[in-house]
Amino acid sequence: DIQMTQSPSTLSASVGDRVTITCRASQSISNWLDWYQQKPGKAPKLLIYKASSLESGVPSRFSGSGSGTEFTLTISSLQPDDFATYYCQHFNSYPWTFGQGTKVEVK
């Protein structure tokens, strides 16, 4: 199985900050990676697909990059609505796996 490791597990930030979350795969997954945002009590929401494509309706302050084994999700200017938990997920091969999540909290 391909393991997905996110860092950091928790990130404290302020509104307006540039935020970067890293996701590393235990083996190459090309660009077969998605990013999701989840708020308490809600279903995850797709933000980025195929590592760098912005899902329709998602604000342009979100961006994704990377290929192979290292990927990043960047929020260019953190907004109040962005405090949430973020997950990466690969779909290179079965079983699909998620990272353990990164919680973005108020500094």
Next chain:
Amino acid sequence: QVQLQESGPELVKPSETLSLICTVSASSISSAYYWGWIRQAPGKGLEWIGNIYHSGSTYYNPSLKSRVTISIDTSKNQFSLRLSSVTAADTAVYYCARFGVLTVTGFDSWGQGTLVTLSS
């Protein structure tokens, strides 16, 4: 706009079988999507359970494979999850979701989730 809705018992007894249905509206379940189940134990991360295609092809998480069955009913536009021999470790919010096969656009639509609790 596509909608997915999970339904099924919220309480299941240990050793019994958990059964959930996902009803899909505004999207044909026979179109080019994987229909998936994902779960989240309380306070924990997301765990992919498995996918099904309208042809009936299934893909399961090996950690659950011996206990999981995902099936599809194209006439009702529904797909379902059965998880046998449940234990307390299966207490979780269960989500159904849609993944584009041709566009490879990730799980772009999710149900609201249903909390299934193990209780004797």
